[in-house]
Amino acid sequence: MATYSRLPGSVALITLQNPPVNALSAAVRQGIVDTVQRALKDPKVTSVVICGQNGKFCGGADIREFAGPMLGPPLVPMIHAIEAVDKPVAAAIEGVALGGGLELALGCHYRIAHSKALLGLPEVTLGLLPGAGGSQRLPRLIGLTAALDLITTGRHISAAEALKLGILDQVTDNNVVDQAVEFVRRVAGQPLDSRRLSTLPCPPDVDSLLDKAMVKVRQRSRGALAPVACVQALMAAASLPYTQGMEKERELLTTLFNSGQARALQYAFFSQRVVGKWSLPSGASWDNSAARPISKAAVIGLGTMGRGIVVALALTGISVVAVETQEKQLAEASQAVPAMLQREAGRRGLATPPGVISFSSNLQDVSEVELVIEAVFEDMSLKLQVFRHLTSVCRPGTLLCSNTSGLDIDQLAAVTQSPGLVVGMHFFAPAHVMKLLEVVYGPRSSPEAVATAMQLGKRMGKVSVAVGNCPGFVGNRMLKPYLEQANFLLEEGATPQQVDEALEEFGFPMGVFRMSDLSGLDVGWRIRKEAGLTGPGVESTRTRQGRRYSPLPDQVCEAGRLGQKTGRGWYQYDGPGGRVARSDPWVHIFLEAYRAEHDLVARSIAPEEILERCLYALINEGFNILQDAMAAGPEDIDAIYVFGYGWPRHHGGPMFHAGQVGLGRILERLQHHHHNHPDVPHLKPSTLLRRLVAVGSPPVQKWREFINKERVHSQL
Ligand SMILES: CCC[C@H](O)CC(=O)SCCNC(=O)CCNC(=O)[C@H](O)C(C)(C)COP(=O)([O-])OP(=O)([O-])OC[C@H]1O[C@@H](n2cnc3c(N)ncnc32)[C@H](O)[C@@H]1OP(=O)([O-])[O-]
Structure with missing residues (x-):
């Protein structure tokens, strides 16, 4: 809802109220329509300020409502009505003005923000475009180049940057509502025509900026529809009168809304939040487990992973x-x-790297x-040695974590004095950049110990997912099939090219063979040797x-081809460390032999079969993982794959994709x-998948509940 009050003098204050981010639900939109009408009719009111409750202006349209039928007043006419008001209306922006929240502010005549506020049009990350006039008003206000950047990246910008771009009229360190009230009092009575963005001309696209942007976006978006639609909406803004531009915006938005991609991206938004609220099969969760404060930590081993972890910790x-x-x-x-620390701090806009590192x-x-x-x-033997040493030198109560990518945490815990204080923290390379952390x-x-590792992950800006202890944990276990x-x-x-092309066409940034060349083929080779699958005597x-x-990858390694680092792997490169993969005749001759x-x-293999064999085998293992309670729900698996394994976000994640x-x-x-391949156990459908199909294939959001029930009744 939205509340109305008349402040001493002649300013009406409208406050959006929908915790936690004042999203524009049907009730809030109705509240805005009613209160704006009231301000308009009240002859004593000469100006209006719109703000949000609890230090947050507005987080945009209420994403939860997207799944149901549209109720309440629509956003577009509501914002038009605000723009048309003949008394000055200012948005007082604190906290966030995102998506529909910023579009609401763009409909106001003035925008005043607190210096700590964040603004942006992140719709593209939800598979949408700014569909409440944002794609048409923003370029009229700040020009095509800046609007293109904000709308196609969806990035959040600081108040300082927004002021520089011309989105804001004023930034303050003081109480933003007081400042906005003072501001509108000052400008009351001044003409408003030039403040109504919809009436201003949009700069034309003289240098074919948008055509060039379209080429780039199509290349980069890997099949994602929304970035392309965002550029199309800007093309409409640059070439059509406002009303027709708005029609195009609506048409594009409708197409996106009805696409599976928007549903997938919105699911990805919520799954990221679901995994943050972890719970273990034992019932442990944030609600009953306190995290310890951490101010001093140590990292043992300064190879690529260790260095990244040091930087990630120091940045907090x-x-x-x-x-x-x-x-x-x-x-x-x-x-x-x-x-590395200096570079990363700079990239994040931090003047001085905050942590202190001693070597x-x-x-x-x-x-x-x-x-x-x-x-x-x-x-394992090296890690066991380190853990034995740590448990003797660290003071009692120290948490001991291993950045293993799949070894048994329990075996490590067994050699320590406090096994309860041992967890896995599986980072992904480069550890200071990649968002995913598996807490094992x-x-x-x-x-x-789990709560502390989860909390630490959060502090480092990671998407932390609590997973059970099984070989490969969740991510690498699924990667194997x-x-x-x-x-x-x-x-x-x-x-290799055919397989990679099919996967890249699906949306992966890199196919499996290019990815293996990048990570180094010797990693898997060593694991297979340790497992007794290859090596002398086998x-x-x-x-x-x-x-x-398949001994193929072993034989490629035996030929000294370890990937990019040796300049040869499944592809050839310009030299050791080369990045551009080229087809290698050696590989073709080798495969034929x-x-x-x-x-x-x-035989000739169609891209459809490549996708089915690779992706369905991976998904099947995901069902086995859920069945074994190694992940709490499908959202956990999907977050791991989206944030750690390049699964295209517009396909939601492997488990969401299975539902689609x-x-x-x-x-x-x-x-x-x-x-066709009875000797491949990974292709044998999991019991959980069969059970879900047997009960009518419920939507992914219902699986967690189903699995818990089945477990109680011992069906799994
Ligand atoms: C016609 C088209 C119009 C328009 O163009 C379309 C849009 O506006 S599309 C929208 C464009 N807007 C966006 O894309 C902004 C999306 N939101 C964000 O980016 C972050 O939530 C924000 C930065 C606001 C706060 O970050 P933070 O402080 O780390 O907090 P947090 O992230 O943990 O969230 C706290 C809780 O709020 C919930 N929730 C949040 N936003 C919404 C929402 N819009 N709706 C509903 N719920 C929302 C969130 O799920 C969580 O719930 P729970 O039950 O507690 O798990």
Whole structure:
């Protein structure tokens, strides 16, 4: 709703009230319509200020309402009515003015903001465009170039930047409502024509800026519809009168609203918030588990991951002891880390990097910290050695975390004096940039340890997801069947390019083979050797440990092709460290020879089969993970894949995508592929998937409840 009060003098104050962000729900829109009418009719009122309750102007349209039928007064005429008022109306912006919130402010004649406020049109991130006149008013106010940037990126900008761009009339450090009231009193009676943005001309697109932008957006958006529609709306603004521009805006918005992409992106918005409210099968959650405050931490191991973790911690203001026992590595890290910190702080607009870092080669130096993150080489015996040492040097009560990407947390906990204080903190490279953090709880991890790691992740600006302790945890466990299928497809006749192109066409920034070349092929090779799947003494067959196995990636490594770092992998590069992947005749000859050796006849494989085999195998493992209670719900898996594995956000995440495709269809295709490849256990449909199909394929939002019920009745 919105409340109305008349302030001493002649200013009407309209306050939006819809906690927590005063989103423009039907009730708020109705409240605005009614209160604006009241201000208009009240002869004693000469000017109006619109503000939001609890220090937040407005977070935009109420996203929760998008799923249902449209009720209450629509936004567009409501904003037009405000613009048409013949008394000056000012928006007093505190906290946020985002999406429809900023569009409401653009309908006001003046905009005054607090210096800490954030403004933006983030609709594109929800699969939409600023559809309440924002795409037409903003370029009229700040020009096409600046509007294009804000609308196609959806980025939030500071009040200072908004003032510079001309979005705001005034910025204040004081009470913004008082300032706005004073402002409108001052301007009461002045002509308003030039303040009505819809009546101003839009600058024409003289340099074909928008055509060029369209080419770039189409290249970058990887199939996402909204960024393209945003440019189309700006093209309309630049070439059509306002009313026709608004018609185009509405038409584009309707198309986007009805697209699966908008639903997927809105689901991704809410799933990010759902995973923040973690809960464990034991019932532990924020509600009953307090996080410990952390001000001093240590990182052990200063390779790529360790360096990134040090920077991520230091950026939150935590003092970090950075330990590396190899002198050469330590010397390199102590040069590189401060530079990385400086760069990242600059990128985030922080003048001075807040944390203090001290470098050491002595593990003894971590004795006074409250939390340690071990980031040594991914080798269990080495990690066990470090944990044994840590438990003897750290003071009692220190949290011991491992940045393992899939090793057993419980085994590490077992060698410490306080197994309850051991959790996994699985970062993704580069750790100071990537948003995802898997917080891994073992059977003995205490709720307090999980809460502390989750809280620390939040402080570092990560999307932290609590996951159970199983090989590969959630992300890498699902990656295994995906990679496996990609290798099998090569055996059957596909090329690395064909597989990558199908996945990139789906929206991944990189296909599986380009991604493997980037991360280094030796990582998986070492894991397979440790698992006894390859190496000296292992027979070179296509069946290992009772299931189909492709030795192709091992043989590529044996040929000294480890990916970008060696200049050769599944592709060739200009040299070691080269970035541009080119098709390599060696790979084609190698594949042909391999097929001939194993009597395999290459067949032509359609992109649809590539997608089904790779993605449905990955999704099937997601169902197994939910069934095993290693992730609390589908949102957790989807957030992990969107934030850590490049799953295209406009497809919501693998589990959401399964719902979009139809669970019955996924089941049927998995059955089909499993029938053709009975020696591939990952293609065997999971029990949970079968159960969901049997009960009528409920929407993804209902799965969590279903799984919990099934578990109680021991159906899973
Ligand atoms: C016709 C077309 C018109 C228009 O062009 C379309 C739009 O405006 S599209 C909209 C364009 N606007 C946007 O894209 C802005 C989206 N919002 C944000 O970016 C952040 O929430 C914000 C920066 C505002 C606050 O960040 P923070 O302080 O870290 O807090 P937080 O993020 O944890 O959120 C707290 C709670 O508020 C909830 N909630 C938030 N916004 C909305 C909403 N609009 N609606 C409903 N709910 C919303 C959120 O789910 C959470 O609920 P819960 O139950 O407690 O989990």
